[in-house]
Amino acid sequence: MKLYGSITSPYVRKVRITLIEKKIDFTLEQGYLNGTPPMIDGVNPLGKVPALELDDGTLIYDSAVIVDYLEGLNPVGHLIPDDRHQRMLVKRWESLADGMLDAAILVLLETRREKPEERSQAWIDKHQGKVDRTMAFLSHQLAESNWCQGDSFTLADIAVGSALLWIEFRFPNNDWRQRYPNLDRLVTKLMQRKSFQETPPQG
Ligand SMILES: N[C@@H](CCC(=O)N[C@@H](CS)C(=O)NCC(=O)O)C(=O)O
Structure with a gap:
Protein backbone atom coordinates (compact mmCIF):
# COMPACT_ATOMS: atom_id res chain seq x y z
CA MET A 1 0.00 0.00 0.00
CA ASN A 74 -4.05 -8.34 11.26
CA PRO A 75 -3.83 -9.10 14.99
CA VAL A 76 -0.19 -7.92 15.29
CA GLY A 77 0.24 -5.39 18.07
CA HIS A 78 -3.46 -5.31 18.92
CA LEU A 79 -3.61 -1.53 19.15
CA ILE A 80 -7.38 -1.08 19.61
CA PRO A 81 -9.20 -3.23 22.18
CA ASP A 82 -12.12 -5.43 21.09
CA ASP A 83 -14.23 -4.45 24.11
CA ARG A 84 -16.63 -1.71 23.00
CA HIS A 85 -16.09 0.54 26.01
CA GLN A 86 -12.31 0.16 26.05
CA ARG A 87 -12.24 0.78 22.32
CA MET A 88 -14.21 4.01 22.78
CA LEU A 89 -11.76 5.18 25.46
CA VAL A 90 -8.74 4.51 23.23
CA LYS A 91 -10.42 6.40 20.38
CA ARG A 92 -11.19 9.25 22.78
CA TRP A 93 -7.48 9.59 23.62
CA GLU A 94 -6.80 9.67 19.90
CA SER A 95 -9.46 12.29 19.33
CA LEU A 96 -8.03 14.51 22.08
CA ALA A 97 -4.47 14.15 20.78
CA ASP A 98 -5.56 14.94 17.21
CA GLY A 99 -7.70 17.86 18.38
CA MET A 100 -4.79 19.26 20.39
CA LEU A 101 -2.72 19.12 17.20
CA ASP A 102 -5.46 20.81 15.16
CA ALA A 103 -5.36 23.72 17.63
CA ALA A 104 -1.55 23.82 17.78
CA ILE A 105 -1.35 23.95 13.98
CA LEU A 106 -3.74 26.91 13.92
CA VAL A 107 -1.49 28.68 16.43
CA LEU A 108 1.58 27.94 14.31
CA LEU A 109 -0.02 29.19 11.09
CA GLU A 110 -1.24 32.38 12.76
CA THR A 111 2.17 33.16 14.24
CA ARG A 112 3.77 32.56 10.83
CA ARG A 113 1.71 35.17 8.99
CA GLU A 114 4.03 37.22 6.81
CA LYS A 115 2.56 40.53 7.98
CA PRO A 116 2.65 40.70 11.78
CA GLU A 117 -0.13 43.32 11.75
CA GLU A 118 -2.48 40.69 10.30
CA ARG A 119 -1.90 38.31 13.22
CA SER A 120 -4.77 37.94 15.65
CA GLN A 121 -3.57 37.54 19.22
CA ALA A 122 -7.14 36.67 20.26
CA TRP A 123 -7.12 33.78 17.76
CA ILE A 124 -3.73 32.58 18.99
CA ASP A 125 -4.85 32.76 22.63
CA LYS A 126 -8.09 30.91 21.92
CA HIS A 127 -6.36 27.98 20.25
CA GLN A 128 -3.39 27.96 22.61
CA GLY A 129 -5.96 27.62 25.39
CA LYS A 130 -7.29 24.46 23.76
CA VAL A 131 -3.76 23.06 23.54
CA ASP A 132 -3.02 23.89 27.18
CA ARG A 133 -6.31 22.55 28.56
CA THR A 134 -6.10 19.35 26.55
CA MET A 135 -2.52 18.70 27.60
CA ALA A 136 -3.45 19.21 31.25
CA PHE A 137 -6.37 16.82 30.79
CA LEU A 138 -4.16 14.18 29.15
CA SER A 139 -1.70 14.41 32.03
CA HIS A 140 -4.54 14.13 34.57
CA GLN A 141 -5.97 11.10 32.76
CA LEU A 142 -2.59 9.38 32.54
CA ALA A 143 -1.82 10.00 36.22
CA GLU A 144 0.75 7.38 37.31
CA SER A 145 -0.29 4.70 34.77
CA ASN A 146 2.27 3.07 32.52
CA TRP A 147 0.10 3.47 29.41
CA CYS A 148 -2.66 5.85 28.38
CA GLN A 149 -5.39 3.25 28.35
CA GLY A 150 -5.40 -0.14 30.05
CA ASP A 151 -2.24 -2.04 30.86
CA SER A 152 -0.62 -2.26 27.44
CA PHE A 153 0.61 -0.10 24.55
CA THR A 154 -2.28 1.00 22.31
CA LEU A 155 -3.23 3.48 19.63
CA ALA A 156 -3.84 5.96 22.47
CA ASP A 157 -0.10 6.00 23.23
CA ILE A 158 0.77 6.36 19.55
CA ALA A 159 -1.58 9.34 19.14
CA VAL A 160 -0.51 11.10 22.35
CA GLY A 161 3.20 10.47 21.68
CA SER A 162 3.00 11.71 18.08
CA ALA A 163 1.17 14.86 19.19
CA LEU A 164 3.49 15.76 22.07
CA LEU A 165 6.62 15.15 20.02
CA TRP A 166 5.30 17.37 17.23
CA ILE A 167 4.57 20.16 19.72
CA GLU A 168 8.14 19.79 20.98
CA PHE A 169 9.41 19.93 17.39
CA ARG A 170 7.47 23.06 16.40
CA PHE A 171 7.32 24.83 19.78
CA PRO A 172 10.71 24.15 21.40
CA ASN A 173 9.93 26.69 24.14
CA ASN A 174 6.86 24.78 25.30
CA ASP A 175 8.05 23.28 28.59
CA TRP A 176 5.46 20.47 28.77
CA ARG A 177 8.11 17.96 29.89
CA GLN A 178 8.76 20.05 33.00
CA ARG A 179 5.10 20.81 33.66
CA TYR A 180 3.91 17.22 33.17
CA PRO A 181 6.57 14.72 34.30
CA ASN A 182 4.15 11.84 33.73
CA LEU A 183 3.78 12.77 30.03
CA ASP A 184 7.56 13.14 29.83
CA ARG A 185 7.95 9.64 31.31
CA LEU A 186 5.47 8.18 28.81
CA VAL A 187 7.10 9.83 25.80
CA THR A 188 10.60 8.83 26.95
CA LYS A 189 9.39 5.22 27.09
CA LEU A 190 7.71 5.49 23.66
CA MET A 191 10.98 6.77 22.19
CA GLN A 192 12.58 3.43 23.03
CA ARG A 193 10.35 1.78 20.41
CA LYS A 194 11.68 1.25 16.90
CA SER A 195 8.48 2.69 15.42
CA PHE A 196 9.02 6.05 17.15
CA GLN A 197 12.78 6.09 16.52
CA GLU A 198 12.26 5.54 12.78
CA THR A 199 9.74 8.36 12.33
CA PRO A 200 11.17 11.63 13.72
CA PRO A 201 9.71 14.82 12.22
CA GLN A 202 12.26 16.58 10.01
CA GLY A 203 12.34 19.82 8.13
N1 LIG B 1 -7.86 15.24 10.60
C1 LIG B 1 -6.80 15.02 9.63
C2 LIG B 1 -5.81 16.17 9.70
C3 LIG B 1 -4.77 16.06 8.59
C4 LIG B 1 -4.02 17.37 8.40
O1 LIG B 1 -4.44 18.46 8.85
N2 LIG B 1 -2.87 17.27 7.72
C5 LIG B 1 -2.08 18.44 7.42
C6 LIG B 1 -0.61 18.12 7.51
S1 LIG B 1 -0.07 18.02 9.19
C7 LIG B 1 -2.34 18.85 5.98
O2 LIG B 1 -2.41 18.02 5.12
N3 LIG B 1 -2.46 20.17 5.74
C8 LIG B 1 -2.63 20.69 4.42
C9 LIG B 1 -3.83 21.53 4.29
O3 LIG B 1 -4.65 21.60 5.24
O4 LIG B 1 -4.02 22.10 3.21
C10 LIG B 1 -6.15 13.67 9.91
O5 LIG B 1 -6.18 13.22 11.05
O6 LIG B 1 -5.63 13.02 8.97
Missing part, protein backbone atom coordinates in the same frame (compact mmCIF):
# COMPACT_ATOMS: atom_id res chain seq x y z
CA LYS A 2 1.01 3.59 -0.57
CA LEU A 3 0.92 6.30 2.10
CA TYR A 4 0.70 9.89 0.90
CA GLY A 5 2.29 12.08 3.51
CA SER A 6 5.09 14.26 4.75
CA ILE A 7 7.69 13.41 7.36
CA THR A 8 6.77 16.49 9.38
CA SER A 9 3.06 15.73 9.77
CA PRO A 10 2.11 14.30 13.18
CA TYR A 11 -1.03 12.69 11.74
CA VAL A 12 1.11 10.94 9.13
CA ARG A 13 3.49 9.90 11.89
CA LYS A 14 0.61 8.28 13.78
CA VAL A 15 -0.16 6.20 10.68
CA ARG A 16 3.51 5.37 10.01
CA ILE A 17 4.00 4.19 13.59
CA THR A 18 0.86 2.07 13.34
CA LEU A 19 2.08 0.49 10.08
CA ILE A 20 5.48 -0.29 11.62
CA GLU A 21 3.97 -1.68 14.84
CA LYS A 22 1.68 -3.91 12.78
CA LYS A 23 4.54 -4.92 10.47
CA ILE A 24 2.66 -3.86 7.33
CA ASP A 25 4.77 -2.98 4.27
CA PHE A 26 4.15 0.42 2.70
CA THR A 27 5.78 3.08 0.58
CA LEU A 28 5.74 6.74 1.58
CA GLU A 29 4.87 9.20 -1.20
CA GLN A 30 6.12 12.66 -0.27
CA GLY A 31 5.97 16.09 -1.84
CA TYR A 32 2.26 16.08 -2.51
CA LEU A 33 1.44 19.11 -0.39
CA ASN A 34 3.70 21.63 -2.08
CA GLY A 35 3.24 20.78 -5.75
CA THR A 36 1.85 23.26 -8.26
CA PRO A 37 -1.01 22.57 -8.53
CA PRO A 38 -1.10 20.75 -5.20
CA MET A 39 -1.19 17.11 -6.22
CA ILE A 40 -2.80 15.90 -3.02
CA ASP A 41 -6.11 17.46 -4.12
CA GLY A 42 -6.46 14.66 -6.66
CA VAL A 43 -5.92 12.08 -3.94
CA ASN A 44 -7.96 13.55 -1.10
CA PRO A 45 -10.53 16.26 -1.95
CA LEU A 46 -9.77 17.83 1.44
CA GLY A 47 -6.20 18.39 0.23
CA LYS A 48 -4.71 16.83 3.35
CA VAL A 49 -2.30 14.09 4.31
CA PRO A 50 -2.26 11.34 5.35
CA ALA A 51 -4.13 9.45 2.65
CA LEU A 52 -3.62 5.72 2.22
CA GLU A 53 -3.97 4.03 -1.15
CA LEU A 54 -4.77 0.33 -1.03
CA ASP A 55 -3.48 -2.08 -3.64
CA ASP A 56 -6.92 -2.05 -5.35
CA GLY A 57 -6.75 1.75 -5.64
CA THR A 58 -9.14 2.57 -2.79
CA LEU A 59 -8.12 5.80 -1.04
CA ILE A 60 -8.62 6.18 2.71
CA TYR A 61 -8.52 9.29 4.92
CA ASP A 62 -8.30 10.74 7.52
CA SER A 63 -5.69 9.37 9.95
CA ALA A 64 -8.26 8.02 12.43
CA VAL A 65 -10.07 6.10 9.67
CA ILE A 66 -6.76 4.80 8.33
CA VAL A 67 -5.47 3.44 11.65
CA ASP A 68 -8.85 1.88 12.41
CA TYR A 69 -8.70 0.10 9.04
CA LEU A 70 -5.09 -1.02 9.59
CA GLU A 71 -5.93 -2.46 13.00
CA GLY A 72 -8.49 -4.74 11.36
CA LEU A 73 -5.99 -6.14 8.86
Whole structure:
Protein backbone atom coordinates (compact mmCIF):
# COMPACT_ATOMS: atom_id res chain seq x y z
CA MET A 1 0.00 0.00 0.00
CA LYS A 2 1.01 3.59 -0.57
CA LEU A 3 0.92 6.30 2.10
CA TYR A 4 0.70 9.89 0.90
CA GLY A 5 2.29 12.08 3.51
CA SER A 6 5.09 14.26 4.75
CA ILE A 7 7.69 13.41 7.36
CA THR A 8 6.77 16.49 9.38
CA SER A 9 3.06 15.73 9.77
CA PRO A 10 2.11 14.30 13.18
CA TYR A 11 -1.03 12.69 11.74
CA VAL A 12 1.11 10.94 9.13
CA ARG A 13 3.49 9.90 11.89
CA LYS A 14 0.61 8.28 13.78
CA VAL A 15 -0.16 6.20 10.68
CA ARG A 16 3.51 5.37 10.01
CA ILE A 17 4.00 4.19 13.59
CA THR A 18 0.86 2.07 13.34
CA LEU A 19 2.08 0.49 10.08
CA ILE A 20 5.48 -0.29 11.62
CA GLU A 21 3.97 -1.68 14.84
CA LYS A 22 1.68 -3.91 12.78
CA LYS A 23 4.54 -4.92 10.47
CA ILE A 24 2.66 -3.86 7.33
CA ASP A 25 4.77 -2.98 4.27
CA PHE A 26 4.15 0.42 2.70
CA THR A 27 5.78 3.08 0.58
CA LEU A 28 5.74 6.74 1.58
CA GLU A 29 4.87 9.20 -1.20
CA GLN A 30 6.12 12.66 -0.27
CA GLY A 31 5.97 16.09 -1.84
CA TYR A 32 2.26 16.08 -2.51
CA LEU A 33 1.44 19.11 -0.39
CA ASN A 34 3.70 21.63 -2.08
CA GLY A 35 3.24 20.78 -5.75
CA THR A 36 1.85 23.26 -8.26
CA PRO A 37 -1.01 22.57 -8.53
CA PRO A 38 -1.10 20.75 -5.20
CA MET A 39 -1.19 17.11 -6.22
CA ILE A 40 -2.80 15.90 -3.02
CA ASP A 41 -6.11 17.46 -4.12
CA GLY A 42 -6.46 14.66 -6.66
CA VAL A 43 -5.92 12.08 -3.94
CA ASN A 44 -7.96 13.55 -1.10
CA PRO A 45 -10.53 16.26 -1.95
CA LEU A 46 -9.77 17.83 1.44
CA GLY A 47 -6.20 18.39 0.23
CA LYS A 48 -4.71 16.83 3.35
CA VAL A 49 -2.30 14.09 4.31
CA PRO A 50 -2.26 11.34 5.35
CA ALA A 51 -4.13 9.45 2.65
CA LEU A 52 -3.62 5.72 2.22
CA GLU A 53 -3.97 4.03 -1.15
CA LEU A 54 -4.77 0.33 -1.03
CA ASP A 55 -3.48 -2.08 -3.64
CA ASP A 56 -6.92 -2.05 -5.35
CA GLY A 57 -6.75 1.75 -5.64
CA THR A 58 -9.14 2.57 -2.79
CA LEU A 59 -8.12 5.80 -1.04
CA ILE A 60 -8.62 6.18 2.71
CA TYR A 61 -8.52 9.29 4.92
CA ASP A 62 -8.30 10.74 7.52
CA SER A 63 -5.69 9.37 9.95
CA ALA A 64 -8.26 8.02 12.43
CA VAL A 65 -10.07 6.10 9.67
CA ILE A 66 -6.76 4.80 8.33
CA VAL A 67 -5.47 3.44 11.65
CA ASP A 68 -8.85 1.88 12.41
CA TYR A 69 -8.70 0.10 9.04
CA LEU A 70 -5.09 -1.02 9.59
CA GLU A 71 -5.93 -2.46 13.00
CA GLY A 72 -8.49 -4.74 11.36
CA LEU A 73 -5.99 -6.14 8.86
CA ASN A 74 -4.05 -8.34 11.26
CA PRO A 75 -3.83 -9.10 14.99
CA VAL A 76 -0.19 -7.92 15.29
CA GLY A 77 0.24 -5.39 18.07
CA HIS A 78 -3.46 -5.31 18.92
CA LEU A 79 -3.61 -1.53 19.15
CA ILE A 80 -7.38 -1.08 19.61
CA PRO A 81 -9.20 -3.23 22.18
CA ASP A 82 -12.12 -5.43 21.09
CA ASP A 83 -14.23 -4.45 24.11
CA ARG A 84 -16.63 -1.71 23.00
CA HIS A 85 -16.09 0.54 26.01
CA GLN A 86 -12.31 0.16 26.05
CA ARG A 87 -12.24 0.78 22.32
CA MET A 88 -14.21 4.01 22.78
CA LEU A 89 -11.76 5.18 25.46
CA VAL A 90 -8.74 4.51 23.23
CA LYS A 91 -10.42 6.40 20.38
CA ARG A 92 -11.19 9.25 22.78
CA TRP A 93 -7.48 9.59 23.62
CA GLU A 94 -6.80 9.67 19.90
CA SER A 95 -9.46 12.29 19.33
CA LEU A 96 -8.03 14.51 22.08
CA ALA A 97 -4.47 14.15 20.78
CA ASP A 98 -5.56 14.94 17.21
CA GLY A 99 -7.70 17.86 18.38
CA MET A 100 -4.79 19.26 20.39
CA LEU A 101 -2.72 19.12 17.20
CA ASP A 102 -5.46 20.81 15.16
CA ALA A 103 -5.36 23.72 17.63
CA ALA A 104 -1.55 23.82 17.78
CA ILE A 105 -1.35 23.95 13.98
CA LEU A 106 -3.74 26.91 13.92
CA VAL A 107 -1.49 28.68 16.43
CA LEU A 108 1.58 27.94 14.31
CA LEU A 109 -0.02 29.19 11.09
CA GLU A 110 -1.24 32.38 12.76
CA THR A 111 2.17 33.16 14.24
CA ARG A 112 3.77 32.56 10.83
CA ARG A 113 1.71 35.17 8.99
CA GLU A 114 4.03 37.22 6.81
CA LYS A 115 2.56 40.53 7.98
CA PRO A 116 2.65 40.70 11.78
CA GLU A 117 -0.13 43.32 11.75
CA GLU A 118 -2.48 40.69 10.30
CA ARG A 119 -1.90 38.31 13.22
CA SER A 120 -4.77 37.94 15.65
CA GLN A 121 -3.57 37.54 19.22
CA ALA A 122 -7.14 36.67 20.26
CA TRP A 123 -7.12 33.78 17.76
CA ILE A 124 -3.73 32.58 18.99
CA ASP A 125 -4.85 32.76 22.63
CA LYS A 126 -8.09 30.91 21.92
CA HIS A 127 -6.36 27.98 20.25
CA GLN A 128 -3.39 27.96 22.61
CA GLY A 129 -5.96 27.62 25.39
CA LYS A 130 -7.29 24.46 23.76
CA VAL A 131 -3.76 23.06 23.54
CA ASP A 132 -3.02 23.89 27.18
CA ARG A 133 -6.31 22.55 28.56
CA THR A 134 -6.10 19.35 26.55
CA MET A 135 -2.52 18.70 27.60
CA ALA A 136 -3.45 19.21 31.25
CA PHE A 137 -6.37 16.82 30.79
CA LEU A 138 -4.16 14.18 29.15
CA SER A 139 -1.70 14.41 32.03
CA HIS A 140 -4.54 14.13 34.57
CA GLN A 141 -5.97 11.10 32.76
CA LEU A 142 -2.59 9.38 32.54
CA ALA A 143 -1.82 10.00 36.22
CA GLU A 144 0.75 7.38 37.31
CA SER A 145 -0.29 4.70 34.77
CA ASN A 146 2.27 3.07 32.52
CA TRP A 147 0.10 3.47 29.41
CA CYS A 148 -2.66 5.85 28.38
CA GLN A 149 -5.39 3.25 28.35
CA GLY A 150 -5.40 -0.14 30.05
CA ASP A 151 -2.24 -2.04 30.86
CA SER A 152 -0.62 -2.26 27.44
CA PHE A 153 0.61 -0.10 24.55
CA THR A 154 -2.28 1.00 22.31
CA LEU A 155 -3.23 3.48 19.63
CA ALA A 156 -3.84 5.96 22.47
CA ASP A 157 -0.10 6.00 23.23
CA ILE A 158 0.77 6.36 19.55
CA ALA A 159 -1.58 9.34 19.14
CA VAL A 160 -0.51 11.10 22.35
CA GLY A 161 3.20 10.47 21.68
CA SER A 162 3.00 11.71 18.08
CA ALA A 163 1.17 14.86 19.19
CA LEU A 164 3.49 15.76 22.07
CA LEU A 165 6.62 15.15 20.02
CA TRP A 166 5.30 17.37 17.23
CA ILE A 167 4.57 20.16 19.72
CA GLU A 168 8.14 19.79 20.98
CA PHE A 169 9.41 19.93 17.39
CA ARG A 170 7.47 23.06 16.40
CA PHE A 171 7.32 24.83 19.78
CA PRO A 172 10.71 24.15 21.40
CA ASN A 173 9.93 26.69 24.14
CA ASN A 174 6.86 24.78 25.30
CA ASP A 175 8.05 23.28 28.59
CA TRP A 176 5.46 20.47 28.77
CA ARG A 177 8.11 17.96 29.89
CA GLN A 178 8.76 20.05 33.00
CA ARG A 179 5.10 20.81 33.66
CA TYR A 180 3.91 17.22 33.17
CA PRO A 181 6.57 14.72 34.30
CA ASN A 182 4.15 11.84 33.73
CA LEU A 183 3.78 12.77 30.03
CA ASP A 184 7.56 13.14 29.83
CA ARG A 185 7.95 9.64 31.31
CA LEU A 186 5.47 8.18 28.81
CA VAL A 187 7.10 9.83 25.80
CA THR A 188 10.60 8.83 26.95
CA LYS A 189 9.39 5.22 27.09
CA LEU A 190 7.71 5.49 23.66
CA MET A 191 10.98 6.77 22.19
CA GLN A 192 12.58 3.43 23.03
CA ARG A 193 10.35 1.78 20.41
CA LYS A 194 11.68 1.25 16.90
CA SER A 195 8.48 2.69 15.42
CA PHE A 196 9.02 6.05 17.15
CA GLN A 197 12.78 6.09 16.52
CA GLU A 198 12.26 5.54 12.78
CA THR A 199 9.74 8.36 12.33
CA PRO A 200 11.17 11.63 13.72
CA PRO A 201 9.71 14.82 12.22
CA GLN A 202 12.26 16.58 10.01
CA GLY A 203 12.34 19.82 8.13
N1 LIG B 1 -7.86 15.24 10.60
C1 LIG B 1 -6.80 15.02 9.63
C2 LIG B 1 -5.81 16.17 9.70
C3 LIG B 1 -4.77 16.06 8.59
C4 LIG B 1 -4.02 17.37 8.40
O1 LIG B 1 -4.44 18.46 8.85
N2 LIG B 1 -2.87 17.27 7.72
C5 LIG B 1 -2.08 18.44 7.42
C6 LIG B 1 -0.61 18.12 7.51
S1 LIG B 1 -0.07 18.02 9.19
C7 LIG B 1 -2.34 18.85 5.98
O2 LIG B 1 -2.41 18.02 5.12
N3 LIG B 1 -2.46 20.17 5.74
C8 LIG B 1 -2.63 20.69 4.42
C9 LIG B 1 -3.83 21.53 4.29
O3 LIG B 1 -4.65 21.60 5.24
O4 LIG B 1 -4.02 22.10 3.21
C10 LIG B 1 -6.15 13.67 9.91
O5 LIG B 1 -6.18 13.22 11.05
O6 LIG B 1 -5.63 13.02 8.97
